[in-house]
Amino acid sequence: xxxxxxxxxFELAQxxxxxxxxxxxxxxxxxxxxxxxxxxxxxxxxxxxQNLTGLxxxxxxxxxxxxxxxxxxxxxxxxxxxxxxxxxxHEANVKIVTVGGGFAYGPMxxxxxxxxxxxxxxxxxxLIVVAPGDPVEARAATRALVAHAGPCYLRLGKAGEPTVHTxxxxxxxxxxxxxxxxxxxxxxxxxxxxxTAAKAAERLASRGVQTRVLSMHTLKPLDESxxxxxxxxxxxxxxxxxxxxxxxxGSAVAEVLAETLDVKVPxxxxxxxxxxxxxxxxxxxxxxxxxxxxxxxxxxxxxxxQARNPTSRGxxxxx
Amino acid sequence: MxxxxxxxxxxxxxxxxxxxxxxxxxxxxxxxxxxxxxADILAVLYGRILxxxxxxxxxxxxxxxxxxxxHGCAALYATLAECGFFxxxxxxxxxxxxxxxxxxxxxxxxPGVEASTGSLGHGLPMGIGMALAAKRDGKPYRVFVVLSDxxxxxGSNWEAALFAPHHKLDNLVAIVDYNKIQSLGHVKDVxxxxxxxxxxxxxxxxxxxxxxxxxxxxxxVLSSIPAQPGRPTCLIAHxxxxxxxxxxxNKLQYHYTPPRGEELPxxxxxxxxx
Numbered sequence: 001x002x003x004x005x006x007x008x009x010f011e012l013a014q015x016x017x018x019x020x021x022x023x024x025x026x027x028x029x030x031x032x033x034x035x036x037x038x039x040x041x042x043x044x045x046x047x048x049x050q051n052l053t054g055l056x057x058x059x060x061x062x063x064x065x066x067x068x069x070x071x072x073x074x075x076x077x078x079x080x081x082x083x084x085x086x087x088x089x090h091e092a093n094v095k096i097v098t099v100g101g102g103f104a105y106g107p108m109x110x111x112x113x114x115x116x117x118x119x120x121x122x123x124x125x126x127l128i129v130v131a132p133g134d135p136v137e138a139r140a141a142t143r144a145l146v147a148h149a150g151p152c153y154l155r156l157g158k159a160g161e162p163t164v165h166t167x168x169x170x171x172x173x174x175x176x177x178x179x180x181x182x183x184x185x186x187x188x189x190x191x192x193x194x195x196t197a198a199k200a201a202e203r204l205a206s207r208g209v210q211t212r213v214l215s216m217h218t219l220k221p222l223d224e225s226x227x228x229x230x231x232x233x234x235x236x237x238x239x240x241x242x243x244x245x246x247x248x249x250g251s252a253v254a255e256v257l258a259e260t261l262d263v264k265v266p267x268x269x270x271x272x273x274x275x276x277x278x279x280x281x282x283x284x285x286x287x288x289x290x291x292x293x294x295x296x297x298x299x300x301x302x303x304x305x306q307a308r309n310p311t312s313r314g315x316x317x318x319x
Numbered sequence: 320m321x322x323x324x325x326x327x328x329x330x331x332x333x334x335x336x337x338x339x340x341x342x343x344x345x346x347x348x349x350x351x352x353x354x355x356x357x358a359d360i361l362a363v364l365y366g367r368i369l370x371x372x373x374x375x376x377x378x379x380x381x382x383x384x385x386x387x388x389x390h391g392c393a394a395l396y397a398t399l400a401e402c403g404f405f406x407x408x409x410x411x412x413x414x415x416x417x418x419x420x421x422x423x424x425x426x427x428x429x430p431g432v433e434a435s436t437g438s439l440g441h442g443l444p445m446g447i448g449m450a451l452a453a454k455r456d457g458k459p460y461r462v463f464v465v466l467s468d469x470x471x472x473x474g475s476n477w478e479a480a481l482f483a484p485h486h487k488l489d490n491l492v493a494i495v496d497y498n499k500i501q502s503l504g505h506v507k508d509v510x511x512x513x514x515x516x517x518x519x520x521x522x523x524x525x526x527x528x529x530x531x532x533x534x535x536x537x538x539x540v541l542s543s544i545p546a547q548p549g550r551p552t553c554l555i556a557h558x559x560x561x562x563x564x565x566x567x568x569n570k571l572q573y574h575y576t577p578p579r580g581e582e583l584p585x586x587x588x589x590x591x592x593x
Contacts, residue, residue: 040455051444051478058448061434063456081438082475086445089435090426 001156001192002030002099004135008142009067010034013041019146020059024052024070026099031069053079053096057086060093065146072100072114076121076153087151088126095145096121097154101131101191102242103277103286104158113286114155115272118190119247121153122220128173129220131155133194134164137217140171148173157192158283164194164215176223182212185305186230189240190216190249196287197240199294200301209305219249224256231257231265236308238268238301242292245271266307270300321373323366323402328534331401332362336563336590338397338410343577346414348422352560352573354394356498356531357386357465360556361398363537364463373403376430382460383449385434387442388467388496389423396420396429404431440473442466443493447483450491450551461490461544469501472510477522484523489545492552493524496531498560500571516555524553531556564589 010033013019021034022043035042045052053075056066068075075096076083087094098117105112121129130145130152132138138156145152169177179194180201189197194215201211212234214226231237237257239250250269257263272290279289287293291300323331339354365371369382386395393413400407405419412418419428423437436442446464453460470476483491497515499506506512519526525547529536537556546552560574561567564586567578578586 043451045482046478048478048482050440050475051447051482054441054444054475054479055448055451055482058434058445058450059452060448061445062449062452064452082441082444085435085438086441 001132001135001138001161002159004138005097005142005154005156006030006034008139010038012143012146013038016065016146017041018063018065019067020064021067021069022052022056024049024068024074026070049074049078050082053082054086056094057082057090057092060087061090064093066092066094067097068094069097069099071105071112072098072117073111076117080120083127084124088124091126091150093149093151095152095154097156099156100158101155102157103283106281106283106286109280110276113277115242115244116247117155118219118241118243118249119251122247122252126151127220128152128218129155130173130218131191132217133189133191133215134161136163136165136169137171137177137215140169141217144171144173155191161192162195164198171217174218174221174223176226177215177217178212178226179215180211180213182210183234184209184211185236185238185301185308186212186214186234187238187240187301188214188216188227188230188249188253190219191242193240193242193292196292196294196297200297203294203298204301207302209302211301216249219252222252222256227253227256228260228263231263236266236304238270238304240297241271242287243271244274245269246274266304268300268304270297321371321403326366328362328366328538331366331398332359332534333590334401335362335394335397337587338400339393340564340578340583340586340590342393342397342410342413344579344583345411347577348393348414349575349577350390350393350422351577352498352500352567352570353388353391353467353496355562355564355567356558356560357388357391357496358394358562359532359534360465360494360496360537361394363534363541365398365402367538368541369463370460371402371431373431376404380458380460383433383446383462385436385442385446385462385464386424387436387464388439388470389436391465391467391496392420392422392424395424395432399429399431402431405429439467439470440475443476443479446491447479447488450483450488451486453490454486454488461492463492463494465494465496467501468495468497468499468506468512469509471495471512471515480519480522480524483551487549488551489547489549492541492544492554494554494556496558497555498558500560500569500574502574504571519553519555523550525550526553526555528555528557531558532562
């Protein structure tokens with residue numbers, strides 16, 4: 001996803017001189033092309049995220065379309081007040097970009113585990129929050145962010161995520177993408193968990209359970225109508241995120257369901273408990289340890305389907 | 320473009336102080352000492368230095384001014400009103416329900432306010448972004464940021480201090496309103512900044528110390544920016560908290576307390592007599 005983002009940004013920067021990319025001294029062997037070929041559109045601000053974010057706002061207020069870039073927690077939490085006051089309150093045209101969302105830097109330790117960023121960013125007024133599901137979505141999201149004049153947060157994985165979308169997608173900020181149709185439950189995924197969602201749905205299909213899979217690439221504004229359609233049409237909803245179950249996608253969807261009077265369906269947030277992980281290891285290892293591999297996700301979904309209202313549509317007779 | 324340039328700077332400074340005193344009294348608002356210490360700096364900047372058009376606050380070529388010590392806003396509001404950004408009568412609404420003049424500078428509400436501040440340590444990085452954009456776009460505008468001394472405790476300022484000389488932002492001026500008193504005491508007792516000028520110098524800024532109430536000295540220095548080509552300028556302006564009202568000067572109390580009762584005519588009389 002990181003490479004899809006950077007390649008797309010490079011293309012866009014060649015066409016739009018307002019675009020400026022500011023890194024917090026990260027991006028070895030991936031940002032050099034921009035640095036060398038578009039020097040007036042590149043800046044390494046050093047390891048100083050507060051100044052980086054404040055000056056990004058200042059440049060945006062002077063007509064630039066600014067991307068800030070670093071690993072998970074650094075350009076988000078280290079400079080949160082600069083995001084709130086300097087970017088969001090000034091409606092500055094800054095796109096905050098993180099790489100390594102979730103456990104992409106798993107072996108690096110807890111400082112590099114980014115599992116609260118979506119919750120924190122979602123609380124910022126006026127900030128659009130985007131977590132693409134695969135490289136195809138990452139490319140489309142990059143273009144959409146440039147086209148949107150205002151503050152955005154883009155949470156990327158690292159590199160090497162598989163392409164989940166095999167065909168063209170209709171990518172619009174704030175509109176979920178239906179990856180798979182289903183009648184028995186709706187699984188809403190954000191970020192790089194999309195591949196896991198697809199695999200879990202495949203596992204359930206082999207058991208006769210048809211899962212609707214939504215890629216909720218935009219966490220804010222949330223596509224509430226797709227959430228409610230999923231609840232009404234399939235009778236059960238689960239969320240899947242490489243993030244704390246507090247404050248992220250699960251919370252956002254729960255808020256919509258809880259405030260809709262005529263919807264009462266079994267619901268489950270699948271994600272990280274709100275703790276510092278006691279594990280250290282690769283992303284795959286970390287996800288498996290926290291029950292976020294497709295097999296464990298499918299098992300949780302099965303219990304959810306069994307718990308759902310028997311009068312709602314869909315069939316689990318084959319379970 | 321605007322008529323404020325024809326007014327004697329001392330008169331503008333006097334008007335700013337008078338407004339600040341009346342505003343604080345009427346609103347029962349804090350931070351009067353900060354407004355009085357920065358009044359002369361603002362008078363020189365707006366009366367002589369900054370290029371702006373009160374009819375077009377968003378004019379692309381304007382010089383940018385950021386009051387990073389947003390709590391000194393009453394003095395900026397008074398200055399902007401005298402410059403014609405909004406009617407002087409509006410100052411009567413300062414800090415009141417429904418006002419466009421809140422207790423910290425806020426761009427959303429007040430014409431002429433470049434950036435919303437109030438949380439300390441934000442103005443200089445934002446100013447750097449504006450200065451860097453001007454450099455990269457070949458635009459002639461300059462950026463002036465006024466910081467408080469207590470604000471220099473914030474680490475973000477030192478990130479910014481490191482950045483601006485490295486990028487040769489000689490279109491950027493930081494002015495420290497060094498009135499020696501911060502929220503809970505004297506700066507030297509709370510968190511000593513000395514040697515402050517040496518610190519900015521060591522970071523690479525063309526740094527000068529001057530008396531922040533010497534209108535002539537302020538105008539002279541600010542008229543020849545950059546002080547050194549290729550370097551941002553830092554002015555350490557030695558000021559007096561509560562300057563202009565003898566019973567407020569150098570008193571921590573007037574970081575909080577407005578003039579009340581018979582203090583109001585006494586304060587105004589001292590300013591008028593200045």
